[in-house]
Amino acid sequence: MACQRFRDWMNECSLIDLGYACTRFTWRGPVWEGREMVYKRLDRALVNADWRMRFKEAKVEVLTRTRSNHHPLLFTLEPQNQRCRDRLFRYEVMWKLHPEFDDFIN
Numbered sequence: 437m438a439c440q441r442f443r444d445w446m447n448e449c450s451l452i453d454l455g456y457a458c459t460r461f462t463w464r465g466p467v468w469e470g471r472e473m474v475y476k477r478l479d480r481a482l483v484n485a486d487w488r489m490r491f492k493e494a495k496v497e498v499l500t501r502t503r504s505n506h507h508p509l510l511f512t513l514e515p516q517n518q519r520c521r522d523r524l525f526r527y528e529v530m531w532k533l534h535p536e537f538d539d540f541i542n
Contacts, residue, residue: 452488454481456509457497465505479509503540 446453456477465474481496488494497510531537 446482450484451482452485454483454488454494454496456481457495460498479506481509481511 460475460477479498483491483494491513493514495512497512499508499510501507534540
């Protein structure tokens with residue numbers, strides 16, 4: 437019911453979903469009682485036709501999630517050779533100096 441109301445609202449407002457680049461899902465659900473993790477694309481970038489015509493090259497990239505169960509979205513109005521690739525994680529020793537480092541890792 438709520439999904440249908442949301443779709444109806446998008447249609448009433450003539451909104452367009454910009455889609456995404458890279459990661460397919462934007463949300464990760466909890467694991468309950470040993471069941472498999474649930475992944476969904478909940479977060480979206482919605483624009484109207486005028487905005488889309490003004491920013492024809494605009495892209496939305498789904499970034500790596502940190503503390504939240506939602507992935508942040510990055511809007512780029514004029515992307516320069518946007519490539520989706522896995523980035524190597526690099527640990528920076530200076531991170532250990534941050535007062536919340538141990539809490540973040542745990």
